Amino acid sequence: MLLGRLIKQDWGRSILLGTLGVMCVVVPVANLLVPEDSAFHVSTYTVTLLGKYLSYALLAMALDLAWGYCGILSLGHGAFFALGGYAMGMYLMRQIGTRGVYGHPELPDFMVFLNWQELPWYWFGFDAFWFAMLMVVLVPGLLALVFGWLAFRSRVTGVYLSIMTQALTYALLLAFYRNEMGFGGNNGLTDFKDILGASLQSDVTRVVLFVVSAIALALTYLFCRFVVTSKLGRVVTAVRDADDRTRFIGYRVENYKVWIFTVSAVLAGIAGALYVPQVGIINPSEFEPLKSIELVVWVALGGRGTLYGAALGAVIVNYAKTWMTGAFPEVWPFALGGLFILVTLSLPKGVVGLVRSLPYWLASRVLYMYHKWGSLIRAKFSH
Amino acid sequence: MFRRSVHKDKPARGFQPLDDQSSRFLARKPSRDELVNTDSGYILYLEDITVSFDGFKALNELTLYIETGELRCIIGPNGAGKTTMMDVITGKTRPDFGTAFYGQRLDLLRLTEPEIASLGIGRKFQKPTVFENHTVHDNLELAMEADKRVWATLARRLSGEERDRIAEVLDIIGLKEEVLALAGSLSHGQKQWLEIGMLLMQNPLVLLVDEPVAGMTKQESESTAELLTTLAGDHSVVVVEHDMEFVRSIARRVTVLHEGRVLAEGPFEEIQHDAKVIEVYLGE
Ligand SMILES: Nc1ncnc2c1ncn2[C@@H]1O[C@H](COP(=O)(O)OP(=O)(O)OP(=O)(O)O)[C@@H](O)[C@H]1O
Ligand SMILES: [Mg+2]
Numbered sequence: 001m002l003l004g005r006l007i008k009q010d011w012g013r014s015i016l017l018g019t020l021g022v023m024c025v026v027v028p029v030a031n032l033l034v035p036e037d038s039a040f041h042v043s044t045y046t047v048t049l050l051g052k053y054l055s056y057a058l059l060a061m062a063l064d065l066a067w068g069y070c071g072i073l074s075l076g077h078g079a080f081f082a083l084g085g086y087a088m089g090m091y092l093m094r095q096i097g098t099r100g101v102y103g104h105p106e107l108p109d110f111m112v113f114l115n116w117q118e119l120p121w122y123w124f125g126f127d128a129f130w131f132a133m134l135m136v137v138l139v140p141g142l143l144a145l146v147f148g149w150l151a152f153r154s155r156v157t158g159v160y161l162s163i164m165t166q167a168l169t170y171a172l173l174l175a176f177y178r179n180e181m182g183f184g185g186n187n188g189l190t191d192f193k194d195i196l197g198a199s200l201q202s203d204v205t206r207v208v209l210f211v212v213s214a215i216a217l218a219l220t221y222l223f224c225r226f227v228v229t230s231k232l233g234r235v236v237t238a239v240r241d242a243d244d245r246t247r248f249i250g251y252r253v254e255n256y257k258v259w260i261f262t263v264s265a266v267l268a269g270i271a272g273a274l275y276v277p278q279v280g281i282i283n284p285s286e287f288e289p290l291k292s293i294e295l296v297v298w299v300a301l302g303g304r305g306t307l308y309g310a311a312l313g314a315v316i317v318n319y320a321k322t323w324m325t326g327a328f329p330e331v332w333p334f335a336l337g338g339l340f341i342l343v344t345l346s347l348p349k350g351v352v353g354l355v356r357s358l359p360y361w362l363a364s365r366v367l368y369m370y371h372k373w374g375s376l377i378r379a380k381f382s383h
Numbered sequence: 384m385f386r387r388s389v390h391k392d393k394p395a396r397g398f399q400p401l402d403d404q405s406s407r408f409l410a411r412k413p414s415r416d417e418l419v420n421t422d423s424g425y426i427l428y429l430e431d432i433t434v435s436f437d438g439f440k441a442l443n444e445l446t447l448y449i450e451t452g453e454l455r456c457i458i459g460p461n462g463a464g465k466t467t468m469m470d471v472i473t474g475k476t477r478p479d480f481g482t483a484f485y486g487q488r489l490d491l492l493r494l495t496e497p498e499i500a501s502l503g504i505g506r507k508f509q510k511p512t513v514f515e516n517h518t519v520h521d522n523l524e525l526a527m528e529a530d531k532r533v534w535a536t537l538a539r540r541l542s543g544e545e546r547d548r549i550a551e552v553l554d555i556i557g558l559k560e561e562v563l564a565l566a567g568s569l570s571h572g573q574k575q576w577l578e579i580g581m582l583l584m585q586n587p588l589v590l591l592v593d594e595p596v597a598g599m600t601k602q603e604s605e606s607t608a609e610l611l612t613t614l615a616g617d618h619s620v621v622v623v624e625h626d627m628e629f630v631r632s633i634a635r636r637v638t639v640l641h642e643g644r645v646l647a648e649g650p651f652e653e654i655q656h657d658a659k660v661i662e663v664y665l666g667e
Binding site: 227230231232234235237238241242244245246247248249250251252253255256259 | 473475495496497500501505506508512513514515516517521524525526528531532533536537538539540581585
């Protein structure tokens, strides 16, 4: 009984929040205070890499909210991530000021290069941090609201919805590749100098960005947990499992789907805004349909419908990717595909499901062995 | 709750909806009972409802009236259109033509499924449908009459009264012991009851119950019969069932559907001896 209760306890939450808390202390100390020649020193490169993983984990959690809890399999969540990233990138571009190659006080280099005379209207306001942060939330949120409203109101579900989300991100990909769009074409936005007056090259800024990502992930987790354990969260899972039943007890299923999809998109946008200053670039490749599919693999591998599972999956796959693209770059796409097949076939509940069922499995093996050997021994002694 | 019907005959064909605008001028939102006007003694009016699927007429000019507070059994062979009729009443299927009114004011064909549900028409599906990944308690809580808009639901907590109501319904459906069990782990019969319990939580005026005793033991089906009979009176209950034993035990008035229209209607004994009915249904 005790064992059962121990197993049932929600370890994932404690582990996730605990790890994030410890990392918030250890990583800054190991990078800034531990001398560089010490074995305990963590390089700035690693800090940034970890920060990138955390922003991916946040993105995965956002998708899990929509897919794991409401059954909305979005294959275009990368689009919301990229839009949040572009909003942040636009702010960072405006911070370059006269330090660009052409030294223009207002226009980013690529606009000078295109012979543009003035800033397009949609770039106004992005020199203010608060405005850019507002856009990080509003742009993905509004797009998801409009898209969701149209799709869910016409009761588009399942594969058709997934295909529509793919089309959405693909359309944005094509649009952002065009130079005339005013977002830097295929080069995207890069060569950032500083954020809120602090140089992006400095170790301290990198560490602060990492800590902010960790806190954002923890807050996102707590927020998502609040949502999924609320009555609304239970309605949302009800919609996932039996949408007709939910409708016939008086819930407007479409509104719930739009709500959860929009919230999920806003979170994805925030993840994008955390990602861009750490990797130093945002370009249209973030809209690639393949990226969104990869994101689904992270969530599936970690275990959907658990939130922390999604975060875990994001870290595992991206760690493997970093390692493998270094060691055998041509193998990675196949490894990813294989991973997806493996997970869907043999790990329907992902790594989290596997870990959860491990104690039961062990117990059943022990019992089995006990019976098997027990009867053998008894057989021996009865002779 | 209801004025009992004084009519023994059907209303004259050619139902006229109440055209009064009185509720328009109320300063407050009209209550459900004000909206659902049943002064005439009838709560559901279906007239000339035709539903076709790819040219096949699942309902063919079906005309049916349900009295306020009555318990009506609907029988008929497979494919007669019984479930489709419930789909029309609850807004799931829109008929090609015909009229469907709920009370004398509410045109069902203009309302959405959640609106119809909130106005007090509850429905149990033919295939028992409960939220398998939720506990019995949560299933009842979700079904409970409440403000079901998104933001209101986010911050919603149970009040003491609501807890009592859940306990009361748990008692009625006999699932007290299973209150924290996942609905998916219940037996088929228990799921049927849970779904009936969810219906009760909605505090409906009309209960549409599609094959409630399928998969139930004889005892279970007897208590279901008892439950439905006690509900009638305060509620109007429409039961679709194949089990003749069950129908005999509860029926006051039976309607036989065949090929999308009413073949016969009357007390069970009369129906039982109707030649047409014997031919298409009982004689099977
Ligand atoms: N969505 C649909 N598309 C096409 N045909 C349908 C659809 N729904 C119902 N039908 C057909 O309409 C007819 C009436 O179906 P309905 O489910 O109303 O019958 P029923 O009286 O409830 O039968 P049963 O006793 O088997 O439940 C059937 O022939 C069925 O095949
Ligand atoms: Mg049926």
